[in-house]
Amino acid sequence: MAQVRYGRADGRWVLLATVLGSGMAFLDATVVNIALPHIGDEFHAGAASLQWIVNGYTLSLASLILLGGTLGDRFGRRRVFVLGVGWFAVASLLCGLAPNVQMLIAARVLQGVGGALLAPGSLAIIEASFHPDDRARAIGSWSGLGGVAGAIGPFLGGWLVQAATWRLVFLINVPIAVLVCVVAVRRVPESRNPDAARSIDMAGVVTAAAGLAGLTYGFTAWPERGGGSPVVLAALALGLAGIIGFLLVERHAKEPMLPLDTFRSRAFSAANLVTFAVYAALSGVLFLVVLNLQVVVHFTALSAGVSMLPVTALMLLLSARAGALAQRIGPRIPMTVGPIVCACAMLLFSRIGGHSTYLRNVLPAVVVLGLGLSLTVAPLTATALGSVDERHAGIASGVNNAVARAAGLLAVAILPLAAGLGGGSLTVAADLGPMYHRAMLICSVLLLIGAFIAFVSIPTKLAAAAGPEPQPREEVRVHCAIAGTPLQPHPAHGAHEPVLRTETQ
Secondary structure (H helix, E strand, O other): OOOEOOOOHHHHHHHHHHHHHHHHHHHHHHOHHHHHHHHHHHHOOOHHHHHHHHHHHHHHHHHHHHHHHHHHHHHOHHHHHHHHHHHHHHHHHHHHHOOOHHHHHHHHHHHHHHHHHHHHHHHHHHHHHEOHHHHHHHHHHHHHHHHHHHHHHHHHHHHHHHHOOOOHHHHOHHHHHHHHHHHHHHHOOOOOOOOOOOOOOHHHHHHHHHHHHHHHHHHHHHHHHOOOOHHHHHHHHHHHHHHHHHHHHHHHOOOOOOOHHHHHOHHHHHHHHHHHHHHHHHHHHHHHHHHHHHHOOOOOHHHHHHOOHHHHHHHHHHHHHHHHHHHHHOOHHHHHHHHHHHHHHHHHHHOOOOOOOHHHHHHHHHHHHHHHHHHHHHHHHHHHHHOOOHHHHHHHHHHHHHHHHHHHHHHHHHHHHHOOOOOOOOOOHHHHHHHHHHHHHHHHHHHHHHHHHHHHHOOOOOOOOOOOOOOOOOOOOOOOOOOOOOOOOOHHHOOOOOOOOOOOO
C-alpha cells in the first residue's frame, strides 16, 4: 500500500526527483535545436551531421522507450529510473566534452538510451508511491512543474549558448542528475509490477532499432550520396526489412513489446495515424524554425530560444479546456479542426524570411500553432488511451508515445530531402531559406492528412473501454508537452477510467 502523502516531506522528495529527472530528458530533446548553428560552426558540420545530432537521441529513445517501461515494471521502477538518470548524466558529460561531431552524435545516442530508461519510470513512480487519495494532485503537480520546466528550458538554453558555449546545454545536466540520483536513492520508495512480463522481447527491440536506424540513415544520407548510392539503398533495405521483421516478431512473440491486437480497435489505429502525421509535422517545425530564425533571420540564440514560448504558455492555459470540450462533444471535431489550425500556422511559418520581425511575422505563426496544438493533443491522447481495454491503457500510451517519437525521427531525416536541400548546408542562409519554405508547406500537408484521417475514422463519441467498472476518481487535467505524447503508468497501480486527460512527458 502506498504511504507517501501529498503535502508531506516524503511526497515533496518524490516529486522533486521525478520532475527533475523527466524534465532533464524532455529539455534535451528540444533545447539542442537552439545550439545547432553554433555546433555546426565549431565543427564545420554538414546538414547530415546536424540531423544526426537530433536524430541520434530520438532514435535510441524511440527504439527503447517501451523496453524501458518493461524493465522498470520487472526490476524496480526506482532502480531503472536511477540507472537511466546516471546513464543520461554520463552521456551528457560526453556530449559536452565531445572533440568532434562524430563523438557528439555517439554521445547523443547514449543519451537517448538513458532517456528511454528514466522517462517511463517518472510517472509510474508517482502512481505507485503516492496514497490513492493523493495521486491525482501529485500527477497534477508533476505535470504543472514539468510545464514550467518546458517554458524555462528554451530561455535557459538560449542564454547558455549566447552567453557562454553550447557545451553548457549538455554539461548542466550533470549536477542536476547527481541531485536526482541522491534524492531518489534516499527518498523514493521502490515499486514493481508483480504481473510484469517475465521475458524481455529482445528480438522486438533489435528489429525495431534496425528498422528505424536503417530508414533514418538512408534518408539522411540520400541528399549527399544520391538515391542510387549502394549505401543508401542498403540502408533503406535494412530499414524496411527491420520494420517487417519487427511486425512478424511481435505477431508471434509470447510476450510482445507491442501487442498487435491493440490495433484491432479502429479508433486506436486512427489515433496513432493522426499522431504520426501531427508529430512528424511538429518535429519538423521544432527542428527547422529555430534554425531558420538564427541562420536566415539572424536572431540571437536567446531570441530564437524564447520565440516558441507562447506555444507552451497556450497549452498550459488551454489543454485542459480542450480536453473538457472534447469530452462533451466527442474527439472527432477537435481532432479535425486542431490539425487544420496547425496547418494554417505552417503557412504563416513559411513566410518567415530574411526581413521578418518577431511581432509581425513570427508571433502570429507561433500563436496559431499553440491554439491548434491545444485543441489537438488532449483529445488525441485521450482517444489513444480510451479506445482500448482498460487493462491495456499502459501499453496504449507507450505505443502512442513511441509512434510520436518515430514520427519525429523520420521527419527530421526526410524533410530536408523532400524539401530539396540537396547537398546544401543547414547553416547557410542561401541553402536553408528556400528549403525551409518548402518544408513548412510539406508540414502543412501532413497536418491536413492528419485532419482528414481524424474526420473519417475517429468516432463522434468515444465509447468507454471494456473492463471492470472503474472507481470514482478525481479527473486530472494537466499540460501535455509538445515533445511527445504522455506516458501512462501501468494500470496495476490504479484505475484508468476513460476520461479525457493529459499528462506531461
